[in-house]
Amino acid sequence: MKNILLSFGFFVFGIYGLNAQCDNTLPVNEDFSNTFAVNSCWTYIDADGDGIGWSITSMDGSGNKGLKSKSFAGTALTPDNWIISNAIDLPASSSIELSWKVRATFWQYDAENYYVYVANGNAISDFTSSSVMFTENLEGSDASGEFANRNLDLSSLSGQTVYIAFRHYGVTDQLEIDIDDFSVTGSGGCTDSDNDGVCNTNDNCPGYDDTVDSDGDGTPDGCDDTPNGNCNQLSKSFSVPNNTLTYSGIGTGETSMLLPADSQDISFTISGLEAKTKGKGSTQYIDLVDVTYNDGTRDYTTTYSGLNISSKPINIPGHADSISIKLYNGLSGSNQTISIALSDVTYCSNDNTPPCVDANNNGICDVDEPSGDCTPSIANFSNSTLSGTTSTTLSFDIGSQDISFVINNINDKQKGKPSGFYIEKVVVTYNDGILYGTYYGDQISSASVNISGDVSNVTVSLSNALGNNNSNYSISLGTISYCKGSGVSSKSTVSKSSSTDLGSNTESTSFKVYPNPASNTLYVKDNYNGNVSFKLYNAINGNPIRNIDITTSYGQESQLNINGITNGLYLLQVIDENGTVLKTERVVIK
Known part of the structure; x- marks a missing residue:
C-alpha cells in the first residue's frame, strides 16, 4: 500500500503552500479550483498502489476544476483511491450537512462506485470502522454523465473534530468519476437540557451525562442496564x-x-x-x-x-x-x-x-412469519421473450415470497453499421419500484434473480442503453419459482413504450403524501378506515428504513417522524392489515 502525497517544489510551496488556509471551522467550502491549496490541505492515498489516484483536473471547456479518479486508463484499473480532508471542528449546531456534486463522466460507463466516510481520525482504519458514511454506485443514476447533488447529515457528530474522506473503490474497467463543490455547513445552536455538552437532538441518554461510561461499552451509565461492568x-x-x-x-x-x-x-x-x-x-x-x-x-x-x-x-x-x-x-x-x-x-x-x-x-x-398457506409454486411471465423497448410485470398472491428466475440472452452489438448498434439494458424492480438490479449486454449474458421476503410484483424492463432507435434485440425470461401465499391468482402484463416509467403507481390514490421534499415530518392524509402500516425503503438499494403501524380513520392526517433519516430518495408504501399495498409514493428527504 502506498501513501502518495501530491508534491511540488519548495519554491512553489514557499509562494503558495505556506499561505494556503485550511478551513477548520464552518462553513467549509472547497471547489477544488486552487490546486496548491487542495494539495496543502488534503491528503491523497493510492491504496491499490498503481500510481494513479485522485487528481485535480478541468471538468469542462470553461476551465472549471474538480477531483477525478479513473477505473480505466488505457487498461482496466481496480482503484482504491482516497482523498482526505484536514481536521474540521463541528460546532454544537442543531443541523450540520455535508454536500458535494458527483458524476460518472460518461453515461455509457457509469457503474462507478464510491464511498464517503466521516471519522474522528484520519487513518483508513478510522474511516472503515466509522458508522457515518455514504456509498453509491452511479450505474443508471441521475449522476450518469451529468453532475448530481448529494448530501450527508453530520448532526450526530456536532461538537466533534472530524475528517472527511472520498474513496473510489469496488469497481473496475469503467472510466472516470468526478467530485466537485464540497461543503460542510451548519445552522442554529442547540439546546442541552442535561448540560453534558451534547445537543438534545443528538443525546444518547437524555437527562444524564453522555460522557460518563464506567464500563466503556459505548452506553452512558444513565441508560446502561449494567453500568458497573457486570455485562460479562x-x-x-x-x-x-x-x-x-x-x-x-x-x-x-x-x-x-x-x-x-x-x-x-x-x-x-x-x-x-x-x-x-x-x-x-x-x-x-x-x-x-x-x-x-x-x-x-x-x-x-x-x-x-x-x-x-x-x-x-x-x-x-x-x-x-x-x-x-x-x-x-x-x-x-x-x-x-x-x-x-x-x-x-x-x-x-x-x-x-x-x-x-x-x-x-x-x-x-x-x-x-405466516406460512400456513405458503406452498412451493411456479409461474411464467405472459411473454417469456421481450423484444425492443419493453417491460413486463408479474403480480403475485398476497403473502407470496422468495422468488427466483433467470434472464437469458442478454447481448450487445457494437460492430457493423452504427444504426444497428445496441447494448441491452435490463432493469429488474419489485414491490412497485424497488430496484433489484440493472444488467448490460456488454458485461454479462445472463442474470439470476433471487428476491427474498414478501414480493407483491416483479417487473423486468428491456431497452437499448445506447439510446438509438434500433429495436432488433431481445431477451428470454425463465420460469419463476416462488412460495405461494393465499389470495388471487398471479397476473402478468406486458407494455411497450419509447421509455419505461419504473415508478408509476397503480394502487389506490386515496392517500395524499406531503410535503415532498420533506425534512423532519411527513404527513399522510387518507380516506381509508382501518389499520395500516407505513414502510419506508431506500429507493437506491431497496433496504427497509422504518416501519410505522397506526390506526387511521376517514380523512385523518397522520404524522410520520422522519427525523434523523439521511437525505435522499425513498419509497413510502402504505399497506393494509391484509398486506395489500394501497399506495407507493416516491419521497425526497432533505
Missing part, C-alpha cells in the same frame, strides 16, 4: 443457523437476526473474505460485506473488502436491536460464486429470550 456475567451466545453466507450471480447473499430488547456489546467474526482481480473478467471477484446494526433509532453500516482483509472481528459496543450481514461481489460482470463464514454471536442481555433469524429483514422472526 450476563454474556450469552447464539449460533447462526446458516453460518455460511453465499452469493452467486446477481443480487446479494444476506442474513439478518433480531436480538432481545436490552442486548448490548455484540461480537462475532466474519472469515473467508477473498478477492481475485487477475485473469478473465468473468472469473474475477471482490468479496464485499456490509455489516448493519440498528440501535433502535437508526442503521449503522460498515463495509469490509476481501481486497484488504481475510477475516474481521466485529464488535458493536452498546445497544443493538438487530444485525444484518450482506455479501456481494464488488466487480460487475463477474459470475463467480463467493462465500463467507460467520461465527457464533455473543452478546450481553438480561433477557433469556434467544435471538431469532429474520431472513427477509422485515422485523419479524422467521418462526413467526
Whole structure:
C-alpha cells in the first residue's frame, strides 16, 4: 500500500503552500479550483498502489476544476483511491450537512462506485470502522454523465473534530468519476437540557451525562442496564443457523437476526473474505460485506473488502436491536460464486429470550412469519421473450415470497453499421419500484434473480442503453419459482413504450403524501378506515428504513417522524392489515 502525497517544489510551496488556509471551522467550502491549496490541505492515498489516484483536473471547456479518479486508463484499473480532508471542528449546531456534486463522466460507463466516510481520525482504519458514511454506485443514476447533488447529515457528530474522506473503490474497467463543490455547513445552536455538552437532538441518554461510561461499552451509565461492568456475567451466545453466507450471480447473499430488547456489546467474526482481480473478467471477484446494526433509532453500516482483509472481528459496543450481514461481489460482470463464514454471536442481555433469524429483514422472526398457506409454486411471465423497448410485470398472491428466475440472452452489438448498434439494458424492480438490479449486454449474458421476503410484483424492463432507435434485440425470461401465499391468482402484463416509467403507481390514490421534499415530518392524509402500516425503503438499494403501524380513520392526517433519516430518495408504501399495498409514493428527504 502506498501513501502518495501530491508534491511540488519548495519554491512553489514557499509562494503558495505556506499561505494556503485550511478551513477548520464552518462553513467549509472547497471547489477544488486552487490546486496548491487542495494539495496543502488534503491528503491523497493510492491504496491499490498503481500510481494513479485522485487528481485535480478541468471538468469542462470553461476551465472549471474538480477531483477525478479513473477505473480505466488505457487498461482496466481496480482503484482504491482516497482523498482526505484536514481536521474540521463541528460546532454544537442543531443541523450540520455535508454536500458535494458527483458524476460518472460518461453515461455509457457509469457503474462507478464510491464511498464517503466521516471519522474522528484520519487513518483508513478510522474511516472503515466509522458508522457515518455514504456509498453509491452511479450505474443508471441521475449522476450518469451529468453532475448530481448529494448530501450527508453530520448532526450526530456536532461538537466533534472530524475528517472527511472520498474513496473510489469496488469497481473496475469503467472510466472516470468526478467530485466537485464540497461543503460542510451548519445552522442554529442547540439546546442541552442535561448540560453534558451534547445537543438534545443528538443525546444518547437524555437527562444524564453522555460522557460518563464506567464500563466503556459505548452506553452512558444513565441508560446502561449494567453500568458497573457486570455485562460479562450476563454474556450469552447464539449460533447462526446458516453460518455460511453465499452469493452467486446477481443480487446479494444476506442474513439478518433480531436480538432481545436490552442486548448490548455484540461480537462475532466474519472469515473467508477473498478477492481475485487477475485473469478473465468473468472469473474475477471482490468479496464485499456490509455489516448493519440498528440501535433502535437508526442503521449503522460498515463495509469490509476481501481486497484488504481475510477475516474481521466485529464488535458493536452498546445497544443493538438487530444485525444484518450482506455479501456481494464488488466487480460487475463477474459470475463467480463467493462465500463467507460467520461465527457464533455473543452478546450481553438480561433477557433469556434467544435471538431469532429474520431472513427477509422485515422485523419479524422467521418462526413467526405466516406460512400456513405458503406452498412451493411456479409461474411464467405472459411473454417469456421481450423484444425492443419493453417491460413486463408479474403480480403475485398476497403473502407470496422468495422468488427466483433467470434472464437469458442478454447481448450487445457494437460492430457493423452504427444504426444497428445496441447494448441491452435490463432493469429488474419489485414491490412497485424497488430496484433489484440493472444488467448490460456488454458485461454479462445472463442474470439470476433471487428476491427474498414478501414480493407483491416483479417487473423486468428491456431497452437499448445506447439510446438509438434500433429495436432488433431481445431477451428470454425463465420460469419463476416462488412460495405461494393465499389470495388471487398471479397476473402478468406486458407494455411497450419509447421509455419505461419504473415508478408509476397503480394502487389506490386515496392517500395524499406531503410535503415532498420533506425534512423532519411527513404527513399522510387518507380516506381509508382501518389499520395500516407505513414502510419506508431506500429507493437506491431497496433496504427497509422504518416501519410505522397506526390506526387511521376517514380523512385523518397522520404524522410520520422522519427525523434523523439521511437525505435522499425513498419509497413510502402504505399497506393494509391484509398486506395489500394501497399506495407507493416516491419521497425526497432533505
